[in-house]
Amino acid sequence: MRVWLKMLMVLGMTLAILIPLLMIGGIISERQHYRAQAVATVARSYAGAQAFSGPALVVPYEDTWVEAETDDKGAVKHTVHREQGRWTYFPNKLAVTGDLNPDTRRLGLHKVLVYTWQGKAEADFAANIPANPVAPAGTTVSGITRVIGKPWLSYAFADVRGLRDPKLKLDGAQAAIEDGLGARDGGGIHARLAAPAPGTQLRLQTQLEFALGGTESLALVPLGKDNRFALNSSWPHPNFGGSFPPSSDGITDKGFKAEWRVSSVATNAQRQYQAGTIMPSVMVIGDDSVDSASGGDINAVQVTMKDPVNVYSQADRATKYGLLFVLLTFVGFFMFELIKQLRIHPIQYGLVGLALAIFFLLLVSLSEHIDFGLSYLAATVACIGLIVFYLSAVLRSMVRALGFGAMLVTLYGALYGLLISEDNALVLGAGLLFVILAAIMALTRKVDWYQIGGNAGPAVKRSVAAAPAGPTPPRDPSVPPAL
Numbered sequence: 001m002r003v004w005l006k007m008l009m010v011l012g013m014t015l016a017i018l019i020p021l022l023m024i025g026g027i028i029s030e031r032q033h034y035r036a037q038a039v040a041t042v043a044r045s046y047a048g049a050q051a052f053s054g055p056a057l058v059v060p061y062e063d064t065w066v067e068a069e070t071d072d073k074g075a076v077k078h079t080v081h082r083e084q085g086r087w088t089y090f091p092n093k094l095a096v097t098g099d100l101n102p103d104t105r106r107l108g109l110h111k112v113l114v115y116t117w118q119g120k121a122e123a124d125f126a127a128n129i130p131a132n133p134v135a136p137a138g139t140t141v142s143g144i145t146r147v148i149g150k151p152w153l154s155y156a157f158a159d160v161r162g163l164r165d166p167k168l169k170l171d172g173a174q175a176a177i178e179d180g181l182g183a184r185d186g187g188g189i190h191a192r193l194a195a196p197a198p199g200t201q202l203r204l205q206t207q208l209e210f211a212l213g214g215t216e217s218l219a220l221v222p223l224g225k226d227n228r229f230a231l232n233s234s235w236p237h238p239n240f241g242g243s244f245p246p247s248s249d250g251i252t253d254k255g256f257k258a259e260w261r262v263s264s265v266a267t268n269a270q271r272q273y274q275a276g277t278i279m280p281s282v283m284v285i286g287d288d289s290v291d292s293a294s295g296g297d298i299n300a301v302q303v304t305m306k307d308p309v310n311v312y313s314q315a316d317r318a319t320k321y322g323l324l325f326v327l328l329t330f331v332g333f334f335m336f337e338l339i340k341q342l343r344i345h346p347i348q349y350g351l352v353g354l355a356l357a358i359f360f361l362l363l364v365s366l367s368e369h370i371d372f373g374l375s376y377l378a379a380t381v382a383c384i385g386l387i388v389f390y391l392s393a394v395l396r397s398m399v400r401a402l403g404f405g406a407m408l409v410t411l412y413g414a415l416y417g418l419l420i421s422e423d424n425a426l427v428l429g430a431g432l433l434f435v436i437l438a439a440i441m442a443l444t445r446k447v448d449w450y451q452i453g454g455n456a457g458p459a460v461k462r463s464v465a466a467a468p469a470g471p472t473p474p475r476d477p478s479v480p481p482a483l
Contacts, residue, residue, distance in 0.1 A: 006337070009346055010330045014323070017353035021322045024360050028319065031364065032312040038110035043215045046105060046114055047162030050214030051279050051300065052096065053221035054155035054188065055123050055206055057089040059196070063133065065144040087130070089202075090270050091123035094224025100233035102305055113305050115233075117212040121155070123224065124205055131199035150195050155208060156180065156188040156278050162213035163189070169207040219280045219302040222262040222269050229260040235305045242280070242302035243267065260301050272298040311367035311375075314419050319360045321415055326353045328436060332407060335443060336395060348394050352387055359383040359412075376419075380412045 098119035234255040249258040280300035366375035391401035
């Protein structure tokens with residue numbers, strides 16, 4: 001039964017190594033939190049995740065009328081009523097284009113992706129202004145007067161601090177730009193127009209050019225009847241989100257080009273805007289976590305410049321394979337004990353397990369200073385070199401230690417492949433486990449587990465039954481007979 005006790009010991013040591021692995025996972029989570037704080041700090045000093053909504057044409061008006069009211073004594077009293085309101089018009093055609101120029105900001109050890117969007121928004125309006133109202137016949141209302149105020153053209157931005165050098169043209173002429181009109185119209189800019197006459201059509205062509213700084217993410221709201229969005233960037237790792245996928249996109253090592261075509265019949269953006277929701281919930285993706293930056297629930301398209309080599313997320317994924325690495329190494333030790341009749345002490349199991357666990361801590365600490373690939377290579381060489389040096393004495397052979405080192409090199413190489421191939425991680429991981437299981441089964445297919453476990457009872461019984469019967473030896477009279 002000693003072999004079964006040894007197997008239980010191996011299992012117990014594997015579970016014991018889980019404790020330092022969990023502690024290392026906690027350190028990684030803490031570093032991820034520090035990076036999230038760095039992103040928030042850069043966003044506060046530069047500009048946060050951005051969203052653009054507009055333009056919308058708002059026409060205010062005030063109706064005044066006199067209503068005759070008769071009291072209990074039959075006296076007629078005339079009361080003046082005033083009611084303010086406004087009409088909101090959206091573009092027939094809206095085209096928003098521009099280049100996203102990526103950059104990085106450093107805060108301590110952390111790099112934060114930022115960008116400057118050289119944007120242009122062109123829109124065409126054909127707003128039908130209602131005629132003056134007429135009091136219905138047979139009512140006590142008379143003298144309805146409508147006064148139409150000066151309309152304004154409104155553009156909203158999620159974080160107006162990032163807006164630089166906006167230039168607005170109305171029908172080809174330069175127009176004065178003022179600050180936004182408050183939360184109802186979003187934080188942004190607006191331009192005043194001349195008051196239109198009742199019953200006329202207000203036709204307007206607008207063009208706004210600007211530079212907008214932001215952090216990681218940009219969202220655009222399709223407020224027009226016919227919307228076209230086009231974004232170009234030298235960043236080769238975009239993540240498209242929002243309510244609508246791109247109608248076309250081209251992603252290469254030199255960057256990406258994306259275009260969206262959205263019709264008003266496919267979106268509720270206009271109704272959501274009129275209901276008071278001006279900006280979308282722009283999302284910042286960092287460390288594989290998504291946080292709402294601002295806004296509400298309005299249809300929008302979104303692009304995020306994603307960092308493909310997030311050292312903390314990759315290190316976190318790597319630690320999830322740590323227990324498997326320790327288990328496979330201990331199984332290898334156990335096979336050496338069985339096949340080569342070596343004795344390996346539990347403390348030696350534990351020291352090798354700790355060397356495997358310390359790999360992940362080295363990986364995280366080094367990747368904060370140098371490239372992730374180089375960090376992985378340096379941590380692998382350090383840990384495997386230490387293990388080979390130690391095992392040359394434990395296994396009483398440098399050849400055996402080098403064999404173990406080759407096995408670990410294969411495992412770490414396979415893990416690196418899993419980390420850089422997110423889409424194929426499952427199939428690669430399943431294939432790796434199958435190959436390992438097949439190798440163990442192939443090596444142990446002729447092992448007599450009963451003999452190794454010391455349970456030779458059936459074989460002994462067969463040998464006794466097969467022994468030939470012989471003459472019974474004479475009994476010694478000095479020895480008492482057995483009871």
